[in-house]
Amino acid sequence: MSLCKFAYHGPETLDEVLALLAEHGPAARVMAGGTDLVVKMSRGQVAPAVVIGLKRVPGLGDLRFDPVHGLELGCMTRVSDVLEHPAVAAHYPALAEAAQATATVQIRNMATIAGNLCNASPCADNAPTLIARGASVELRSPRGSRTLPLAELFRGPGQTVLAPDELLLCITVPPPRAATGFAYLSLSQRSAVDVSAVGVAAGLTLADGRVAEARIVLGAVAPTPFVATAAADALRGQRPADEAFPAAGDAPAEACSPLGDVRASAGYRRKMVAVLVRRALERATARALADGRARTARPAEVTP
Amino acid sequence: MTSRPIGKDVPRVDGWAKATGAALYTDDLSLPGMLHGALLRSPVPHARIAHLDTRRAAALPGVKAVVVGSDLPAVKYGNWRLVPTTQDELALARGRVRFVGDEVAAVAAVDRDTAEEALALIRVEYEPLPAVFDLDAAMAAGAPVLHEATPDNVSVTRKIAFGDLEAGFGASDYVREDTFTVQAVSHAYLEPCATLAQADDLGRITLWTSTQTPYIVQCLLASTLGLRENEVRVVKPAVGGGFGGKMELRPWDVCAAFIARRTGKPVKFALSREEELATGRRRHPMRLRSRVGFKRDGTLMAKDLQVLLEGGAYNSMGPTATFLVGNFGAMLYRYPAYRYAGAHVYTNHAPAGAMRGFGAPQALFATETQMNMAAEALGIDPIELRLKNAMRPGDEIPDVATVGTCGFAECLERVAEMSGWREKRRRGPGTGGGKGLGIGCYSFITGGVFNWFNTPYPFSAAEVRAYADGTVHLLTMASDIGQGSDTVLQQILAEELGIRMQDVQMTAGDTAMTPKGDLGTWGSRVTLMAGNAVLEAARQVKEELARMVSLRFDLNVVQEVELKDGMVRSKFRPDRGIPFAEAVAMAQKANRGKPVVGRGTYTPRDMGLVTPTFSFGAQVAEVDVDRETGVTRVTKVYTAHDCGTVLNPMAVDGQVHGCIQMGMGYALSEELVMRDGKTVNASFLDYKMPGALDMPECEAVCVETHDPRGPFGAKETGEGPISATAPAIADAVWHASGYRATGLPITAEKLLAALDGDDSIAGERRAEASCAIPDPRPRG
Ligand SMILES: Cc1cc2nc3c(=O)[nH]c(=O)nc-3n(C[C@H](O)[C@H](O)[C@H](O)COP(=O)(O)OP(=O)(O)OC[C@H]3O[C@@H](n4cnc5c(N)ncnc54)[C@H](O)[C@@H]3O)c2cc1C
Secondary structure: OOOOOOEEEOOOOHHHHHHHHHHHHHHEEEEOOOOOHHHHHHOOOOOOOEEEEOOOOOOOOOEEEEOOOEEEEEOOOEHHHHHHOHHHHHHOHHHHHHHHHOOOHHHHHHOEHHHHHHOOOOOOOOHHHHHHOOOEEEEEEOOEEEEEEHHHHEEEOOEEOOOOOOEEEEEEEOOOOOOEEEEEEEEOOOOOOOOOOEEEEEEEEEEOOEEEEEEEEEEOOOOOOEEOHHHHHHOOOOOOOOOOOOOOOHHHHHHOOOOOOOOOOHHHHHHHHHHHHHHHHHHHHHHHHOOHHHOOOOOOOOOO | OOOOOOOOOOOOOOHHHHHHOOOOEHHHOOOOOOEEEEEEEOOOOOEEEEEEEOHHHHHOOOEEEEEEHHHOOOOOEOOOOOOHHHOOEOOOOOOEEOOOOOEEEEEEEOOHHHHHHHHHHOEEEEEEOOOOOOHHHHHOOOOOOOOOOOOOOEEEEEEEEEOOHHHHHHOOOEEEEEEEEEOOOOOOOOOOOEEEEEEOOOOOEEEEEOOOOHHHHHHHHHHHHOOOHHHEEEEOOEOOOOOOOOOOOOHHHHHHHHHHHHHOOOEEEEOOHHHHHHHOOOEOOEEEEEEEEEOOOOOEEEEEEEEEEEEEOOOOOHHHHHHHHHHHHOOOEOOOOEEEEEEEEEOOOOOOEOOOOOOHHHHHHHHHHHHHHHHHHHOOOHHHHHHHHEOOOOOEEOOOEEOOOOOHHHHHHHHHHHHOHHHHOOOOOOOOOOEEEEEEEEEEEOOOOOOOOOOOOOOEEEEEEEOOOOOEEEEEOOOOOOOOHHHHHHHHHHHHHOOOHHHEEEEEOEOOOOOOOOOOOOOOOHHHHHHHHHHHHHHHHHHHHHHHHHHHHOOOOOOOEEEEOOEEEEOOOOOOEEEHHHHHHHHHHHOOOOOEEEEEEEOOOOEOEOOOOEEEEEEEEEEEEOOOOOOEEEEEEEEEEEOEOOOOHHHHHHHHHHHHHHHHHHHHHOOOOEEOOEEOOOOOOOOOOOOHHHOOEEEEEEOOOOOOOOHHHEOOOOOOOHHHHHHHHHHHHHHHHOOOOOEOOOOHHHHHHHHOOOHHHHOOHHHHOOOOOOOOOOOO
């Protein structure tokens, strides 16, 4: 397997990165951990003439948390940084679950969350939870900066709305809320080091013991992460019973559009959506209920 | 380090180099002026090559050679040298391709990129021929013929029969007949094949190649190039696994050597993982139909086994597989009457070859699953049913093999105890909240006595050179491909000479430098065969040194001399002795400088048709089946095995773990998925081999026997256990869920479909599929 010929740049400031992007445009690719990019280059799926490495730019890997602004992941934040950070474990356990579901220790030590998103694989493990959690992304180019809800980043398999000169600068996740729980579950044939045949993020906020708001986002069953809005809205007002929401997965299973391939048939993927949505909601409910306010008080503001 | 290494956890002699990356594999080697090769492979499953134009490729700057089939001598090769009609392969196609991946042309260039660029410039016009992709299509009347000499596509048939089958079934109270299917899986050795050839000024070849069988490669390469055997020197560098997939001459060996001779430059070929998975050897997919009869009390009365092996486009090791699957079908239990008929069928798929367990994983998946089904029907506990029928020491398969030592019954008892079988298995199927446990057993050969390669040399040989500085040098062609045989052979030598591991150096797997011969690494033969050769060589050295000490101390002739703790001394009067080094110096001086050398060989004679001795074992797997997703997790595997005397417990454990990993993949997730002759999942992303994180907890005990035919009593352990794992897991899945798999792999999707009553996805409609072998059609 041979790599295409390319020029490598290792800029040391953000401005240099942006200048290089402006100069080379579509001929250039930025490289974060390289765990997708290099694989694609060696398979001849992409052949950039210029590769711009981000690792020497200070500060891009910062992970910041405060209870008011929430979580901010710089574009060089590694998957392992997320997995190991105490604030993530405490306030965003579903993000840690998604990070844990991503690849192996060695890959996680290289791979970035931003790379996982920009690569835009339908089965990217970190997208569904971040979308469910209401994350937004800041895109930066020499022309300026714009901020989008994460769900709007994706256009199709391997395709994003990033312009050729744009960099995904950082990901912002809103602060944790009261009486709220999220969970991520994925299914693949091996217990690790495997692409997910189905990935499900689900979350809900309870008030007075009832669902005030719910989110369901699916991975690997549509060209882009699939936000099951109707199914989630239908949960509003429901009270989780012993077996929380036994049929909650049926509607998203209907609504998504999985493909059949060598990993799983479309029918199996659909069935698994139903199972995993239910299980993820169960886990999310347990997390929400762990907060005493879920049963009694009106939870804090409910909009993302 | 101790001077009594046998029976100890001696670490791998090559472990440090491999763990640090210092070990040199073939692709790490590089010679001045070396060219890089690449192979053009057929994109179609079956076609006539109407036109082949290499001019543009040859004209590309940097390209030094382009070779096609007509450039090479038209000498077919294959491991079954004993029966030349089975030798059906050419390194590069001549006028016809028979599978997707069949090698069509080879290019050598100044670098790999240029070679690959040149491949793209070769124009080939294929005239498609009808292709066959499964047993039924290949054996149908009027099916397309792959090889004209084999008009019915059945290239090999084998039979085994003993006892009165009719009487056996007649006297049976319970007879059942089942059909089992098993899939193609890859060896998935971590080091893809690679080869490096260098020619000298007379055109003689040195070939460094990733092989299990340097001697076989040497002989067959010589024959394809028109050289004499010893004009080819094959050297085996460090090898990253083979599992049976590297025991033949391969096209890249021939192309590298041919181009090296033509250009005068060294040439290297190194395969990619994708090439390996898409076109490499694989374990034979099979369809097995087994009829078995029991008395009401569980006594086995008769078994009738018919097996069709899907061989792919060439014979490879198929003839041996066709025999062995029948042999393994007769193992483990006492069958008063047994009949086996097997046929090896050509299809337009990449050829199957030898793979770990060779014939046993397929045969024993059928045997063991059927035993479990029969136990259920007869209302007898599966372990009790096995104990009632278990082979015992001294049992025979008439005219085929004799069982020497056999700890099978004790293995069954031990594994039942370890796993808490009798308690846990009392629950009915599907009642354990998704948990279940199941059993599978194995027996395997410790080396093959068959001589399909028709070697005129000993099966194994060793030379031991003892030096006056206290070191010894062991030379043997035996090939460590990662299984640890270099370590075990050095242990055997150090033990016998009473010296330390670090006193031993070793040269191995080099056909010019190590004594002839060695058939290579396959059939779990190295420890027994090369081990015995090492012992014999060591004993000659020992005898020589004992003579010196007897002389020096004027020992009474009845006194035994022992070599221990670096000393050569009277066993009775340990003060009468001298250091090993001194004894060697004395012997040399006494022989006017002649070096102290021992030479040993091993060739099995009068040991039936199969092996000097068999290993045995029983395994229990525990699983957790998720009823909603169909996912099976193996949570624990218990193994009780009889590998004779354990020479290195850590090495044995490693083999058992490796077998469990491979057996688990076979059971649950691994399969080369083929569509229209193409491998759909030719990458580790989609070829689902279990990884370290998938491994269950493994608990193993050795039921030690002392086999007089093995060095220090040892038998095999590297292959046997793999055959127990899949049936044990399949039985556990039944116990956990109520679903009885007769086909592999039991993927989550298949299991869920079966539990939901959807047979079409589970592919369980094969009950009517025939395993009958058609009458042979006249041969051309
Ligand atoms: C063995 C293996 C196992 C894997 N397992 C999983 C798994 O289980 N789950 C999973 O989801 N993924 C998996 N992956 C895929 C991969 O590791 C992840 O997608 C990873 O997060 C990518 O991050 P990276 O930093 O390596 O991205 P890179 O390869 O550096 O970049 C990926 C793409 O994004 C672009 N890009 C990167 N950063 C930016 C930015 N800041 N702005 C704009 N564009 C950018 C690059 O140009 C490139 O096109 C696996 C990969 C391998 C090799």
